[in-house]
Every structure is written in structure tokens, then in C-alpha cells.
Amino acid sequence: MKTYNVAIMGATGAVGQQMKDQLEKRKFPVKDIVFLSSSRSAGKEIRFNGKTFTVQEAKPESFEGIDIALFSAGGSVSEKFAPEAVKRGAIVIDNTSAFRMDKEVPLVVPEVNKSDLSLHKGIIANPNCSTIQMVCALQPLKEQFGMTKIVVSTYQAVSGAGIDAINELKAQSADFDNAKTADANMLPVKSAARHYPIAFNAIPQIDQFTDNGYTFEEMKMINETKKIMHDDSLAVAATCVRLPVVTGHSESVYVELKGAATVEQIKQAMVDAPGVELMDDPSNQVYPMPLMAAGLDEVFVGRIRQDLDNPNGFHLWVVSDNLVKGAALNSVQIAEALIDENII
Amino acid sequence: MKTYNVAIMGATGAVGQQMKDQLEKRKFPVKDIVFLSSSRSAGKEIRFNGKTFTVQEAKPESFEGIDIALFSAGGSVSEKFAPEAVKRGAIVIDNTSAFRMDKEVPLVVPEVNKSDLSLHKGIIANPNCSTIQMVCALQPLKEQFGMTKIVVSTYQAVSGAGIDAINELKAQSADFDNAKTADANMLPVKSAARHYPIAFNAIPQIDQFTDNGYTFEEMKMINETKKIMHDDSLAVAATCVRLPVVTGHSESVYVELKGAATVEQIKQAMVDAPGVELMDDPSNQVYPMPLMAAGLDEVFVGRIRQDLDNPNGFHLWVVSDNLVKGAALNSVQIAEALIDENII
Structure with missing residues (x-):
């Protein structure tokens, strides 16, 4: 089974924590994972699949080798780092409003419009919770x-x-x-x-x-x-x-x-x-x-x-x-759909 | 200035207390007032315009001599006692749902349909708060x-x-x-x-x-x-x-x-x-x-x-x-409108 390198950007936030939980709960095929945040939260420890990880301050090079980057750290953070992640070959699933109405960015709820995923150019937006x-x-x-x-x-x-x-x-x-x-x-x-x-x-x-x-x-x-x-x-x-x-x-x-x-x-x-x-x-x-x-x-x-x-x-x-279907679960379901549809 | 004998039925409830407050605050022309309740709450004391009143258990004869009876003690209480009050010459302003949709009973918000008051046959209904x-x-x-x-x-x-x-x-x-x-x-x-x-x-x-x-x-x-x-x-x-x-x-x-x-x-x-x-x-x-x-x-x-x-x-x-415009205030405004319109 193919596995993937995953990054969670905004790992210490309410949604970031739920993203980690959903990856564990749904047994997402993770090869390696990196937890990223602002400098303020860097250094905190996070348990994932029985191992302890240290949260790292996000930098453009943090996304080297990443296949899937889940973003939930605010619109300005996404605007700054999502293009850097895409440049390095990652597919970004962004839970902020930064790119949702961008014509080049699919806005996806897998149960509703999974077929839009194939149109992605590196960034896929997760809609607003409501x-x-x-x-x-x-x-x-x-x-x-x-x-x-x-x-x-x-x-x-x-x-x-x-x-x-x-x-x-x-x-x-x-x-x-x-x-x-x-x-x-x-x-x-x-x-x-x-x-x-x-x-x-x-x-x-x-x-x-x-x-x-x-x-x-x-x-x-x-x-x-x-x-x-x-x-x-x-x-x-x-x-x-x-x-x-x-x-x-x-x-x-x-x-x-x-x-x-x-x-x-x-x-x-x-x-x-x-x-x-x-x-x-x-x-x-x-x-x-x-x-x-x-x-x-x-x-x-x-x-x-x-x-x-x-x-x-x-x-x-x-x-x-x-926080679940309204954010973290939908983001992880998008990642799963990318695999199911052979997009990644 | 003409003054009126007033009864509050359900005097110890959340709305009953507000009715008393509104009568005081708006200087309603009260001649005498009686506070009525079920036997359970009878005996409690209520202050009104500087005097202390004892809550009495409601009986049909409690309404003898009453001009205006404000009811807010539940629909079954209104069904039982409102006709008794009307029989004794009172106008009942009822805050329960008992008579609201009765074709013979005006349902009144004074700012909206004050003119319906003249059609009353003894009972006037106060609409639902919402x-x-x-x-x-x-x-x-x-x-x-x-x-x-x-x-x-x-x-x-x-x-x-x-x-x-x-x-x-x-x-x-x-x-x-x-x-x-x-x-x-x-x-x-x-x-x-x-x-x-x-x-x-x-x-x-x-x-x-x-x-x-x-x-x-x-x-x-x-x-x-x-x-x-x-x-x-x-x-x-x-x-x-x-x-x-x-x-x-x-x-x-x-x-x-x-x-x-x-x-x-x-x-x-x-x-x-x-x-x-x-x-x-x-x-x-x-x-x-x-x-x-x-x-x-x-x-x-x-x-x-x-x-x-x-x-x-x-x-x-x-x-x-x-509790105010949604109940007690509207009831007292109905009473005021009855006076303004020379209905009482």
C-alpha cells in the first residue's frame, strides 16, 4: 500500500488537533508526518500513532518531500506558505478562506463534488464549516x-x-x-x-x-x-x-x-x-x-x-x-479522495 | 382621574411579577389590587406601590368587583377562571394560549391592532411572546x-x-x-x-x-x-x-x-x-x-x-x-388602551 508524507500546518490549533485525530482514527496511510506552527507554538509535543513529535516552526523548506499538506493556521499563513508547499510538490488542502473563491482552486466536499478534485493546480480548498x-x-x-x-x-x-x-x-x-x-x-x-x-x-x-x-x-x-x-x-x-x-x-x-x-x-x-x-x-x-x-x-x-x-x-x-465534518474530517476526506481518484 | 380594581392571576410567576412591575412603573391608575395564585403559592407577600399584599388562592368570587384581570397562570387556569371573572364584570387580559385563536376573542398588540379591542366580549388575548x-x-x-x-x-x-x-x-x-x-x-x-x-x-x-x-x-x-x-x-x-x-x-x-x-x-x-x-x-x-x-x-x-x-x-x-414586551408590558398596554379607547 502506498503511503504519504503529510504536514499539518497549524498543528496546535483546535482544528489542527482534530486533523491529527482524524488521520489516526481513519488510519490514513501516513509514511511520515510533520507538525508545523508559528514560532510561538513551536517546541510543543504532539503524540501521533504512538510516537511523540515536536512541533516545528513553519518555513518554506518545511514542505520539502511533503505529499499532502493540511493547512489550518489562518488565511495569511495559507497565502504565504501554501504556494511554497505547492512549489515543492505538495498538494495543499487548505481549511482557511484564502483560496476558496479562487477560480483555479477546487472547493470540495467529497460527498457533493469530488469530481472537482481533478481540476486542482496544487491547492484544494476546504469550505467554511457552516x-x-x-x-x-x-x-x-x-x-x-x-x-x-x-x-x-x-x-x-x-x-x-x-x-x-x-x-x-x-x-x-x-x-x-x-x-x-x-x-x-x-x-x-x-x-x-x-x-x-x-x-x-x-x-x-x-x-x-x-x-x-x-x-x-x-x-x-x-x-x-x-x-x-x-x-x-x-x-x-x-x-x-x-x-x-x-x-x-x-x-x-x-x-x-x-x-x-x-x-x-x-x-x-x-x-x-x-x-x-x-x-x-x-x-x-x-x-x-x-x-x-x-x-x-x-x-x-x-x-x-x-x-x-x-x-x-x-x-x-x-x-x-x-471542527469535525466542518473542518478536519472534510480535509482528511479530501486527502482520501485524492488517493481513491488516483490524483496523488 | 378614574381608577380601576385590578387582579393579577399567577402573581408569583415570572410574568406575573413583571406585570406587577409594569403597573408600578407605568403608574397605571390602580384603585385596589389583588394578587391571586394557586393554593401552593398563596400566602406569599408581594410589595406594590409601597404596600405589602398577601397572595390569595384564586376562587371564582376573587373577581367580585374587579375591573381588569391580568391572567398568566397557564391555559387550564385561564379556561377555568377567565369566564368566572367575565361573569362578574371584569375584562380579562389573558397571557396564555387558551383563547388566542377563539374567533370571539381579540388578539391584540396595541401598536398593531388596537382597534380590535372594541370587539371584545370580556376576554382579550395577549399573543405569544415570539x-x-x-x-x-x-x-x-x-x-x-x-x-x-x-x-x-x-x-x-x-x-x-x-x-x-x-x-x-x-x-x-x-x-x-x-x-x-x-x-x-x-x-x-x-x-x-x-x-x-x-x-x-x-x-x-x-x-x-x-x-x-x-x-x-x-x-x-x-x-x-x-x-x-x-x-x-x-x-x-x-x-x-x-x-x-x-x-x-x-x-x-x-x-x-x-x-x-x-x-x-x-x-x-x-x-x-x-x-x-x-x-x-x-x-x-x-x-x-x-x-x-x-x-x-x-x-x-x-x-x-x-x-x-x-x-x-x-x-x-x-x-x-x-417577559416584558413579549408578555407583561403588552398586557398592561392592552389595559391602558382599553382606557384610552373608552372601552372600560
Whole structure:
């Protein structure tokens, strides 16, 4: 069996740690592995497949001999180092937004558009976490019934903002009676001018605002969904909201289909969809929730209802672990698909 | 100045306490007041306008001589006692769902449909909390531009489920590392078969499920909105979700208007709308959040954006205190409107 030299760039971050876990758990055919980070985290130790590795400061030459480089260290790091890795013969699977909308870069969720991988020119982009889980649930419906419109409102976990944001939620949650005046430094955006407590709150801002009043997170969901689904005519609207949830994004999704469908057909499509698990039994209070989805691989779908006014309209509740399928698992699945498709 | 004998039924509950606060704060012309409850809470003491009152167990004859009875003690209590109060000459303002969809009962948000009050036959219903704040924001848009469709996803606080639910959220929040296995007895519905932790979670069930897969909470939003707005042809869809927020409901609302509008026109309509406050300045990260809205009277609206595909589509983020405008304040405003309109 062929094995591969792998690099994880951003190895000490929340997603980087999950990438390592997924490589181990899925028995990815690793020949050798190198864990890379900024100088600040270099020197830390990481256990992988029973051995201890020391995290190294990333340099262009770190990518010599690397076959597959998994990046999750921020957009500017990807912009700087991904071309260096490609220059040295690696295929980069990038979990940042740096290259996602680049026409030369495939943006891939293997269950949805694996065939785009063959078009790569060295870099393959991993979509935004909230986009991935939504397209996993919706692509089967689009294929079977056609789709004209998506309106999504998200319920997103703080782990998407990193380990420091989780720690801030923990600290704020411990002081229930002073939530309003809690110390806040991380959210909605660490570098933003104003910060708000997330414990016992809902913040309708994820990432910075663009000029049109939408946030970058909302525009990512809109643009990435159209790119992954190969349909610029698909209407997509998003409102993205950060919640006091540690891990696991939830989405309230309204879709309008081209053709007629029944709730039973939608449910069957979810049962048949790869990577998706139907959790939908209202009479027994069965529906997905982020606290239960955390740590799991699947995209869970429940609360499937036909719209009461538009027979082609359907409502779904979609939950998945934003660090797993929303990031690390999807990146490793891309690497596996490269092998399956004989691209690497 | 004419003064009135007032009763509060359910005086020791979360909403009952707020009703008392609102009567004091707004200097409602109270002649005498009686605080009523079940036998379990009778005997407790309540301070009102500088005097101490003892809570009495409600009986039919408790309503003798009462002009206005504010009810918030559950639907079955309203079904039993509201007709007794009406029989004795009181006007009942009922905060439960018992009579809301009764054709003989006006369902009123004073800013929206005050004129319906004159049709009352003794009982006036206070709408569901999540409905009230939404129609306050949307009625001005419907009047100015016409409206064909509403799709709302809610982010609802636990205080809507009562004081015990708040205490459960507090207890669960204190044990951050064991959230998944936290003791849970109150939510989503106390009487339901299964309970889930709300801390660090999102539960897509509020109230029980109806046969069509929607919850009663969702059907309340759908049916009450059409009734209050006097428009059965208006398409309304709702997904209602409980969050680890103490007080303050948030709503991600998508509306389709009949006529063309601009974001500036929508903003101006919010500035002009009674009871509504525009909080919408993305460049300064200004938007409403439940933690900041708790305890305030207004319905706050922000994140106003034109849909990128449908020029008549708009997205709004609507936040208000579910115990205040969503319940107690609206009930007291109904009582004030009865006086203003010379109905009582």
C-alpha cells in the first residue's frame, strides 16, 4: 500500500488537533508526518500513532518531500506558505478562506463534488464549516428535485473562533449573575473594536462585516454554496449567529425545490445521503442538537417539515460538529479522495 | 382621574411579577389590587406601590368587583377562571394560549391592532411572546409596502419556560465540563417524556409537537401573526429553538414585500414604528443582542439587509425581552388602551 508524507500546518490549533485525530482514527496511510506552527507554538509535543513529535516552526523548506499538506493556521499563513508547499510538490488542502473563491482552486466536499478534485493546480480548498454541513444535506435534494432558493439562519458554536473563545465562554458561564458585564475579549472577532459576552447571549455577527451589510461568514455561505453546487442561479441567503455552545453548529434551513416532493421523500433522501444521518421522530422528541453531535462525524438532519403555504418549500434542522465534518474530517476526506481518484 | 380594581392571576410567576412591575412603573391608575395564585403559592407577600399584599388562592368570587384581570397562570387556569371573572364584570387580559385563536376573542398588540379591542366580549388575548415582537417590527413594513411571506427562525430564552427553567440553566452552566450529562428536568417541556440539557445546547423544540410536525410554538407564531395582521393569505413559516439565554428572544426574519423598498426605507420605518428601536450600525458593530435587551421595553431591530437575489426580500434581526414586551408590558398596554379607547 502506498503511503504519504503529510504536514499539518497549524498543528496546535483546535482544528489542527482534530486533523491529527482524524488521520489516526481513519488510519490514513501516513509514511511520515510533520507538525508545523508559528514560532510561538513551536517546541510543543504532539503524540501521533504512538510516537511523540515536536512541533516545528513553519518555513518554506518545511514542505520539502511533503505529499499532502493540511493547512489550518489562518488565511495569511495559507497565502504565504501554501504556494511554497505547492512549489515543492505538495498538494495543499487548505481549511482557511484564502483560496476558496479562487477560480483555479477546487472547493470540495467529497460527498457533493469530488469530481472537482481533478481540476486542482496544487491547492484544494476546504469550505467554511457552516457551508459544508448544509450542502451535505441539500445536495441530494437538489439532485433529486431541483432547487431554486435557500434561506438559512445559523446557530454557531464558539469553537469556530478557537480555543481561547471556548475558554472565554467557560469563564463567563461560571458567573451567571453578572453575565451582562462579563469580561469579553474574543467575540465576535478578536481583532474587532468591540467585544461582547457570549455566555447567555446570541451575537448576530460572525467574522467582520462586508460593505453590503452581510458578514464575511454570511457571504462565505452564499458564495461557497453556489460554487460547490455549481449553480450561480441558486438563490442563497444566510444570517449567521454565534451562540453559547462549545462545539456543534446548527442551522435552520428553508429550501424551495423545483419539483414536487413529500416529507417522506426528503427523509428517504437523507437516509440515502452519504455522511448524513436522519434524526427525525418528533413523537419521541428525536431531533439533532449540538451538545449531542459534538465529537461525531455525521451531519444530522431532523425537524423536516413541508412549508404550510408553498408545497415545494421545506424546512430542515441541520446539526454537525464544526471542527469535525466542518473542518478536519472534510480535509482528511479530501486527502482520501485524492488517493481513491488516483490524483496523488 | 378614574381608577380601576385590578387582579393579577399567577402573581408569583415570572410574568406575573413583571406585570406587577409594569403597573408600578407605568403608574397605571390602580384603585385596589389583588394578587391571586394557586393554593401552593398563596400566602406569599408581594410589595406594590409601597404596600405589602398577601397572595390569595384564586376562587371564582376573587373577581367580585374587579375591573381588569391580568391572567398568566397557564391555559387550564385561564379556561377555568377567565369566564368566572367575565361573569362578574371584569375584562380579562389573558397571557396564555387558551383563547388566542377563539374567533370571539381579540388578539391584540396595541401598536398593531388596537382597534380590535372594541370587539371584545370580556376576554382579550395577549399573543405569544415570539409573535408580539415580530409583528411590532413587521406591521409597519406590511402597511407601507405590502407583505407576502415571512420565514422566521427563533432564538428563544429559557425564561419563557418559567423560573424553574432559569434555575436549571444556572445549575447546568456551573458545570461546564459535564454539560452533556447534566441533570435535566425542565426543557424542552416539563411534562414531556424526555428532557435535555439547555446549557451549551440548542433545543429545536418549544412546546409539544402537533400532528403536522410543527410545534405548538411554531403554529402559534404562524396562526397568531395572520390573525393580528388580519391577513389569512400571508405566508408565515416558523422554526422555534430554545437557547441557553436567560431572557430575551431573538429572531432571524426573512420577509418578502409586495412593493419595492430600500434598506434605508426599512430603517426609517423602524425609526417611525411605535415601540420599536432601530439598532443597526454594522460599521460600529451595533445590533441588538438578548443580553442587552433584557429588562428593556423596546423591540430592537438590526442587521437589516436586502436579499441578494430577491429585491423585494429583506432580512431583519429582531430582539426583545420576552417577559416584558413579549408578555407583561403588552398586557398592561392592552389595559391602558382599553382606557384610552373608552372601552372600560
